[in-house]
Structures are given as C-alpha cells and as structure tokens.
Amino acid sequence: MELNQSLNKKFLLIDDFSNVRKSVKGMLNSLGVSHVSEASNGTEATKLVRDQKFDVILCDYNLGKSKNGSQLLEEWRTKGWLSYQTVFVMITAETSRDFVMGALEFQPDDYLTKPFAMDTLQNRLDRWLDRQSALGPINQALDKKDYQALARAAREVMENKPRYRGWAQRKYVEALYHQGQLTEAAHFLQALLDKRDLPWARLERHRIDVKEGKLETAERGLKTLIMMQPNMVEAYDLLADVQMQIKQPEKAQDTLSQALVRSPRNIARQRVFAGLASDNGDHVAATRAYKEIVSLAEGTMHESSRGYKDVIRSTRTQLQSLDDEALRRRLQRDAQALLKKMIKQYPDEPDTELFSKAYRAYLAEAGDTESTDRVFLESVAQAAREQMGDLGEDSALDIVDILYEKGLSKEADALVEELRQYHKESGAFVKRLNQLQAEPITQEARRHAHKVNTEGIELYKKKDYQAATQLFEEALKFSPRHPGIILNYVQSSLLLMGQTRLSISQLDRCLDIVNRLDYLPADHYQYERYTSIRDKVIALHTKVKHEQPS
Amino acid sequence: MSNPVDMHTIMAATVHDVKNALSLIDNELREVIDSIHEREPDSTMKLNRLRLEAGRINNDLVHMLGLYRMNTDTFRPDFDEVLIEDVIHDATSRYQQTLASLGIHLGIELEDPDIAWVIDPVLIEGVLANILTNSIRYTKDRLDFRVFESEGGLCITLTDNGEGYPSKMMNFMSETPNQGELSFQNGSTGLGLYFCQQIAQLHRQGDREGYIKLTNHPDHGGAVFTLWLP
Numbered sequence: 052m053e054l055n056q057s058l059n060k061k062f063l064l065i066d067d068f069s070n071v072r073k074s075v076k077g078m079l080n081s082l083g084v085s086h087v088s089e090a091s092n093g094t095e096a097t098k099l100v101r102d103q104k105f106d107v108i109l110c111d112y113n114l115g116k117s118k119n120g121s122q123l124l125e126e127w128r129t130k131g132w133l134s135y136q137t138v139f140v141m142i143t144a145e146t147s148r149d150f151v152m153g154a155l156e157f158q159p160d161d162y163l164t165k166p167f168a169m170d171t172l173q174n175r176l177d178r179w180l181d182r183q184s185a186l187g188p189i190n191q192a193l194d195k196k197d198y199q200a201l202a203r204a205a206r207e208v209m210e211n212k213p214r215y216r217g218w219a220q221r222k223y224v225e226a227l228y229h230q231g232q233l234t235e236a237a238h239f240l241q242a243l244l245d246k247r248d249l250p251w252a253r254l255e256r257h258r259i260d261v262k263e264g265k266l267e268t269a270e271r272g273l274k275t276l277i278m279m280q281p282n283m284v285e286a287y288d289l290l291a292d293v294q295m296q297i298k299q300p301e302k303a304q305d306t307l308s309q310a311l312v313r314s315p316r317n318i319a320r321q322r323v324f325a326g327l328a329s330d331n332g333d334h335v336a337a338t339r340a341y342k343e344i345v346s347l348a349e350g351t352m353h354e355s356s357r358g359y360k361d362v363i364r365s366t367r368t369q370l371q372s373l374d375d376e377a378l379r380r381r382l383q384r385d386a387q388a389l390l391k392k393m394i395k396q397y398p399d400e401p402d403t404e405l406f407s408k409a410y411r412a413y414l415a416e417a418g419d420t421e422s423t424d425r426v427f428l429e430s431v432a433q434a435a436r437e438q439m440g441d442l443g444e445d446s447a448l449d450i451v452d453i454l455y456e457k458g459l460s461k462e463a464d465a466l467v468e469e470l471r472q473y474h475k476e477s478g479a480f481v482k483r484l485n486q487l488q489a490e491p492i493t494q495e496a497r498r499h500a501h502k503v504n505t506e507g508i509e510l511y512k513k514k515d516y517q518a519a520t521q522l523f524e525e526a527l528k529f530s531p532r533h534p535g536i537i538l539n540y541v542q543s544s545l546l547l548m549g550q551t552r553l554s555i556s557q558l559d560r561c562l563d564i565v566n567r568l569d570y571l572p573a574d575h576y577q578y579e580r581y582t583s584i585r586d587k588v589i590a591l592h593t594k595v596k597h598e599q600p601s
Numbered sequence: 602m603s604n605p606v607d608m609h610t611i612m613a614a615t616v617h618d619v620k621n622a623l624s625l626i627d628n629e630l631r632e633v634i635d636s637i638h639e640r641e642p643d644s645t646m647k648l649n650r651l652r653l654e655a656g657r658i659n660n661d662l663v664h665m666l667g668l669y670r671m672n673t674d675t676f677r678p679d680f681d682e683v684l685i686e687d688v689i690h691d692a693t694s695r696y697q698q699t700l701a702s703l704g705i706h707l708g709i710e711l712e713d714p715d716i717a718w719v720i721d722p723v724l725i726e727g728v729l730a731n732i733l734t735n736s737i738r739y740t741k742d743r744l745d746f747r748v749f750e751s752e753g754g755l756c757i758t759l760t761d762n763g764e765g766y767p768s769k770m771m772n773f774m775s776e777t778p779n780q781g782e783l784s785f786q787n788g789s790t791g792l793g794l795y796f797c798q799q800i801a802q803l804h805r806q807g808d809r810e811g812y813i814k815l816t817n818h819p820d821h822g823g824a825v826f827t828l829w830l831p
Contacts (some may be wrong), residue, residue: 144621166628170697174690214715217682247806248679249719281677 060106060180061086065096067115067124071165082176092117100127105137107179109163121316122351125157135190138179158276185215188220202226214244232439233259251279253288256372261293269293284310288320291327300331308336318353321346325361332498334369338382341365345389346464356403359393362386363410364449378531387414401441405434409450428454432462441474442481451487464570471572474577476569483506490530500530507539516547533565534577541584545591554586558592612669616662621657630655631698634800638702638734642644649699656696664796671799678721678803684749685716685755693746696737705742712749720755720830721806722805728797728813732759732826735793741761754809757828765817766824770794797828806831 062084066072070092076087081506088105090096094115100108112120120141127133141159160182163175183190184191188204205223209216220243227236240256243249253276273290278281288308294303307324315321325340341362348354366386370379390407397403408431415422435442435450442450447470453513454463467488474480507522521542528537539560548557571578630652650651658825670676689709702708708790729746740761746760794813801811809831816825 099634166624168631168695168698171691171694174694178687214717216715217717245720249682251682280680282679396718 057084059085060084061088061103063088063090063096063099063105063108063110064113065090065108066111066121067091067113067117071111075172076312078172080482081169084176096123097127097132101132106136106183107138107140107176108133109140110159112141113410116349119319120159121157124159126352128157128474133195136187138183140175142177166497171255181225182218185212186218189219192226193222198226202230202253204599207296208256219256221251224252226254228259233262241342250276250283252321252537254283254286257286257287259298261289264325265594266293266297269282282313284314284317284320286425291323295327300327304328304333304336313342316347318347321347324363324367328363329368334365335379338362338369354379356393356400360403360406360445363393364390364445367410367449369411383414386410401438401447402443402527405438405442406446406449407432409446409453413453425457425459429515432459433467435466435468439469444474444477444483445448448483451484453489467570485572485575488532490533496529500526500533503529504533504539506535507543511539511543516543516550518545520547528562534568534571534575534581537568538562538577538580538584541588545584545587553591553595555592555595558588562589562592605661609669609675610672612666616666620659621661623659624826627652629653629656634698634702642702645750649702650784652695653737656730656734657803658733660793663727664731664792668734668792668799676723680721680804681717682717683722685718686711686714686755688720688722688726689729689746689748689757691722692726692733696730696733700737700744701735705740707743708743708745708761710745710747712747713764716748716750718755718830720805721800724800724803725830728730728828729757729825731793731797732828734825736761736763741823743823751829753831754811755830757830758790760823762821764824765822766815771815771817773795801828801830805829 058198064072064079064087065076066075072089072091073426075459076089079087081419088099088103090099094117096110102324110123114120114123118126123316124133124141133139138161139159142165143162143167161175161387162177163171169592178512179540186208189201189208192198192201192204194245200224205226207221208219212219220239224236224240225238227233237256237259240252240259243252244256253272257269257272257276260272270290270293273286275295276286277290280286287306289511290301294300294306304324307320307327310320311317311324319343323336325344326335326360328337328340344353345362348358352469366382370382375601382388390410393403394407410430412428412431417423421427431450432454435447443591447466451463451466451470454460454466467484471481474484490500503522503526507519509517510519510522513563520543521541523536523543527540528532541564544557544561548554565581565588568577568581568585569582575581630648634645634648636650656660667676686709691706693709696707733744736759740763743762743795745760746756747756747760749756794815797813801813804811811830813831814827816827817823818825
C-alpha cells in the first residue's frame with residue numbers, strides 16, 4: 052500500500068449503523084486515511100456531498116428508512132452534485148448477483164460486499180486511488196461535459212496507459228457520440244470488434260445503427276447480443292426501442308418485461324413498459340407496472356402525484372373490461388386507498404384535487420350517496436371549467452371521460468368545447484379531445500366496434516346493404532358516437548330503403564342517430580360528409596312525412 | 602396453481618441464506634482470531650482451518666446452484682473486459698490472513714501487469730477461489746499464481762509444492778472431456794472441478810473455448826492447475 056497516496060484523500064462513509072461506520076473508519080485510519088466524514092442517512096450525505104468534494108465515497112446500499120445508495124447516486128448524478136473525479140463505491144450485504152445488478156444500474160465505480168476484511172479494503176483502496184489519478188483528465192472533462200476534451204483525454208490514456216485502455220475506449224466512444232461523430236465512432240467500434248468480441252462495443256455499435264436508421268441490422272444484432280449476454284439490460288431497452296419504431300409494440304413489451312425480470316428497480320424502464328402495455332391493451336400489466344413505479348419512487352426524486360394518477364387511471368381502464376366481480380371490488384378499493392393517500396400527500400395541487408374528485412365519483416360504491424349524486428359530478432364539471440388553467444391534459448381527459456361514462460354528456464360536451472378553445476394551440480391534445488368526444492368508450496369496445504365496422508364496409512362494397520346495416524348497427528352499440536360508424540349506418544340504411552321502400556320509423560331513427568354528430572367541429576375531416584348526409588336524411592324525412600296521409 | 606414449487610427459487614433462497622450465515626460465521630471467526638492470534642497460535646491455526654471449511658461449504662453451494670442453473674438453462678454469464686490482476690487479487694485477498702497463519706507463501710506473477718481480458722469476472726474469481734481453497738489444503742508452504750499469454754489465449758496457473766494430484770484425479774479430467782458421466786468419488790473436489798470446467802467452457806471466442814487442466818510439476822511434483830481462456 053502506498054500510504055502516502057491515501058494520506059491526504061478525503062473519504063465519506065455513509066451507513067445507518069454507527070458501529071459499522073466506526074469499524075470501517077478504524078480500518079481506513081489504520082490504512083493511513085485521516086480525513087473521514089460520516090453520514091448516517093441520505094439527507095446528511097447529500098448535504099456533505101453538495102458542500103465539499105470527496106475523493107472516495109463508501110456508501111451502504113441499504114440505509115434504513117432513508118433513500119438507498121442507488122437512489123442517492125442517481126439523484127447526485129442527475130443533479131450534477133457528484134463529481135466524476137469522486138470514486139463512488141457501493142457496499143452491499145447481499146452476495147446475490149441479481150441484487151448487485153439493481154444496485155449497479157446507476158454505475159458506481161466499484162462495489163464491495165460486506166463484511167469485508169482489511170486486506171480486501173487495502174487492496175481496493177490501492178485500485179481506486181490508482182485509477183482515480185490515471186483517469187483524472189477524463190473525469191474532469193466529464194464533469195465539464197466537454198466532449199472534445201474528453202475525446203482528447205481518452206485518446207491519451209489509450210495510448211499511454213494500457214492498464215486503463217478498455218475503460219478509456221468506452222469514454223472515447225461516448226465523446227464521439229455526444230459530438231455527433233457517428234461514423235468515426237462506428238469505425239472505431241468496428242476496429243475493436245474485428246480484434247475480439249466485446250459485448251459493450253456491440254451494444255454501442257447497434258446504438259449507432261439505430262441512430263442511422265438501420266433498424267433491421269440493429270434488431271438482428273441486438274437479439275444475438277441478448278442471447279450471448281442475457282443480463283445486459285441496456286440491450287433490451289435498445290431492442291424495445293427498435294421494435295417500437297418498426298411497429299411491433301407487443302414484441303417491445305415482451306422485450307422490456309424480460310429486462311424488468313433482470314433489473315426491476317429502474318423507474319424509467321417501468322414507465323416505458325407501462326405505457327406500452329397500456330397501448331397494447333394489457334391493462335393488468337400496465338396497472339402492475341404503474342404500482343411498482345409508485346413504490347419505487349417513494350422517498351426519491353421521482354416521487355410525484357403523477358405516479359398515483361397513472362395507477363388510478365390504469366385501474367379504471369382495467370375495470371372497464373372486467374367481469375370478475377370480486378376482483379373488481381378489490382381493484383376499486385385499492386384505487387380508493389391510493390386516491391386518499393395521494394390527496395393527503397399533495398393537498399395543494401388543484402389538478403390533483405379535481406382529478407381525485409372525479410375519480411371519487413367514478414369509484415364510489417352505491418352506498419356513498421354524496422359521491423354518486425349527479426349534483427356532485429356536475430360540480431366537478433363546473434370546477435373544471437373554472438380552473439381550466441390548472442388542469443393538466445391527462446386529468447382533463449379523465450374528467451371528460453368520466454362525465455360521459457356517468458351519462459353527463461351535456462356537461463362533458465360543454466367542458467370539451469371550452470377545453471378545445473383553451474388549448475387550441477395544442478393540436479395533439481385537441482385531437483385526443485375530439486377522439487374522446489367521438490368515442491367515450493373503453494378501448495376494448497373501440498376495438499370491437501372497429502372490427503365490426505370494417506366487416507360492415509366489406510358487405511357494403513358488395514352492395515349487401517341489409518347485412519351491412521345490421522353490422523353498423525351492432526358497431527354503434529359499442530361506439531355510439533363515432534362519426535364514421537354513424538355515417539356508415541345512415542348511408543347504408545338510406546340505400547337499403549332505396550332498394551325496398553322508405554319507412555318513416557327507419558328515417559326517424561336515422562335522423563336521431565345522425566343528430567348525435569351535433570358536436571362535430573367544422574374542421575373535422577368527416578364534417579362535409581356529415582352535413583351532406585344529414586341534409587339528405589332531413590329532406591327525405593320531410594318528403595315522406597308530407598306524403599303520408601294524415 | 603400449476604407450479605406450486607419453483608425449485609430454482611427454493612435453491613436460490615436457501616443458498617443465499619446459508620451464504621449469508623457463513624459470511625457471518627467467517628466474520629466472527631476472523632474477529633476471534635484477531636484477538637487471540639498472538640497468545641494462542643495453535644487455536645488460531647484450528648480456527649483458520651474452520652474458516653477454510655466455511656469457505657468450502659460456500660463454494661459447494663455456489664457450484665450446486667450454478668450447475669442447477671446450467672442444467673435448467675438459466676445460468677447467465679456476464680462478459681466484460683477486466684484487469685486480470687484485479688480478479689486475482691479479489692480471489693485471494695480474503696485468504697491472506699489464513700495463508701499467513703498457516704505459514705503458506707502466496708506468489709502472484711503477471712507477465713504483463715496491465716493485461717486485460719474479456720471474461721465473466723465473478724465466475725472466474727469463483728473458479729480461482731475454489732482452486733485456492735483446495736490447494737491450501739494440499740500444499741506444503743507455497744502457492745504461486747502465474748498469468749501469461751499462451752497460444753493466443755490467457756493462461757492462469759496455480760502451482761503448489763505439495764504431493765501433486767493423484768493420478769485418479771488427473772484421469773477424471775481426461776475421461777470426461779465433454780461433461781460425460783460425472784464421478785463423485787472425489788466428493789466435492791470432483792464437483793468443484795467439474796464446475797470449473799463448465800465455467801471455462803462458457804468462455805468462447807470464435808471456435809475456441811476455454812478449458813482447465815490438471816498436471817504435476819515436472820521438477821518438484823507439486824500440483825499445477827491450469828485455466829486457459831480464449
């Protein structure tokens with residue numbers, strides 16, 4: 052041990068047990084380290100890290116009730132409080148590899164399994180300090196996010212310090228990537244791979260493929276890489292990204308679920324997965340993932356009311372297509388409990404308050420006369436219109452949807468109208484509003500309606516208007532406000548009557564149904580078709596009525 | 602439920618638990634040794650033997666779980682380019698105290714101290730620790746690690762100055778080159794070597810794969826364990 056090397060180094064020791072800190076500090080002292088600061092929890096540690104620069108941080112993974120070591124590292128890295136020149140060492144009590152993987156996702160510089168012997172600590176200490184001094188310029192460049200300097204420093208290490216060549220190569224690629232020098236990076240990686248197979252280099256090679264739009268190459272290569280290196284979770288993330296781009300969302304969901312089995316503690320990955328599952332109609336998986344996010348986020352920088360809302364929203368989607376009464380009640384209770392917890396934790400957010408009121412009405416059981424009363428929902432609708440500016444887009448859609456579902460179509464339409472005005476700059480949101488207004492129904496129903504409608508169109512093309520009309524009628528049961536289906540139904544009915552005879556009752560029905568499209572804004576792509584069909588129905592209706600003997 | 606007992610989970614949980622208990626025992630033993638080693642060298646030696654046995658149980662469990670996973674195709678190696686010196690130090694550092702008290706000298710000699718290789722460092726560290734626990738039992742007073750490049754691969758040898766491997770054991774390796782029938786006559790030693798062989802074979806580069814070899818030293822007859830990785 053080069054005692055002189057560690058003499059003036061500053062250490063920080065983070066552990067919730069004072070006797071553990073004492074024992075490790077004793078070891079460090081006898082290895083010649085005299086500057087040892089201590090912290091017993093995340094808050095203390097964060098304060099110290101923001102105040103001064105340490106050379107080495109030894110952080111226990113499990114810090115009791117406080118944030119764990121991995122969460123601390125993530126927060127410090129994200130917020131730029133931890134210099135890359137500081138060696139961050141994660142200490143874990145677990146020997147199992149899966150656990151270590153979770154702790155490693157935010158890349159500590161090293162990890163140590165406790166309890167560890169003095170010999171081990173001494174050995175590692177040498178290693179850390181040697182590496183720290185050899186890689187100084189690289190880490191300084193990383194701190195400054197100066198990628199030109201990073202490339203230079205990495206080259207220098209590659210040429211002159213063979214011991215750290217592999218490490219510098221990765222940083223070199225990172226520097227090229229950040230400077231947009233993709234071709235150079237690809238060549239460099241290929242040269243490495245020609246010499247021997249390096250999993251990390253393969254991954255980075257494919258990352259560049261994806262950037263350059265070579266999706267098929269990337270997909271094939273990543274699948275092979277995952278087969279060889281099944282624990283490399285970043286490869287799954289990238290593959291899922293590719294699969295989404297080539298429109299295979301089910302496969303992307305499957306890929307991410309495999310990554311989550313290996314490393315479930317990553318909030319970003321859980322969130323992408325939940326979104327995918329929800330889009331794929333797998334609401335059970337989506338709800339589970341959203342719940343996982345809430346529990347992972349607890350006490351961390353990720354904690355927010357958004358997590359709760361995601362779970363509750365996903366639960367509602369799940370409830371819409373559920374037959375099992377017992378499960379329904381359980382899901383409903385879970386959601387109600389979350390709702391209470393959320394409002395208690397975020398009492399001052401207007402959006403959260405409106406959201407929770409709407410959901411209170413939605414989830415209320417028959418016995419809860421206050422929440423099930425129509426007046427209560429009317430007041431929610433009113434409040435939403437008054438607080439338009441505080442209402443987030445997702446919550447606004449939730450409220451509209453709940454109003455429709457609970458039969459308050461008039462209130463919902465009025466709210467939609469105002470939201471459309473208020474958000475007219477945001478095309479995507481207006482589109483979602485229009486969609487919701489057209490089809491305030493479950494995704495399952497939407498899918499079914501779409502399927503039946505498509506079959507109807509086929510029959511319509513074959514001029515079998517009777518069968519086609521029946522199918523459009525069936526589709527309307529699932530999606531009563533959809534402009535396309537409504538117009539298909541009316542058009543097909545009119546042609547059917549043309550083949551047989553005009554019937555006043557059938558025309559009444561057509562008029563009724565086409566009037567459902569009152570809400571259609573003039574810039575809707577079906578608007579012209581709507582007015583022309585509507586006018587035709589009205590004309591026929593008047594004509595038949597006059598022809599009828601009174 | 603269609604699958605009420607998931608053997609893998611049971612084994613993993615048991616191994617995890619026993620390993621944690623062993624690590625506690627090892628730690629306590631170490632503290633006792635620290636406090637008595639000057640006054641009672643004989644007891645210290647005995648306690649160090651106990652620590653070695655604890656290490657053996659630990660290795661056996663790792664082998665059992667590892668082989669089970671290989672059998673059920675759930676074994677997941679993680680390859681990375683790492684400094685071989687670090688791997689050897691990680692494998693040896695927890696034996697330093699035991700070695701010292703048993704009067705065994707450990708030499709580590711790297712042809713190139715900066716040599717890095719693409720391996721699964723955790724698995725290879727396990728192989729080296731396993732061989733080390735065995736060799737400590739059979740050597741006289743020396744153990745020597747040597748690391749060098751050979752035939753385009755990485756070669757790690759551990760040589761002791763004991764009686765050497767009995768011919769039966771050296772045959773065991775040559776009789777079962779492709780995981781054929783496994784003889785448990787040598788107890789956990791056989792199992793451990795079989796595991797090491799499997800780990801070596803997981804390391805592939807092109808059409809070459811790793812292997813282990815048992816020989817005796819041509820001059821002094823001590824055992825020579827060789828691990829070769831492409």
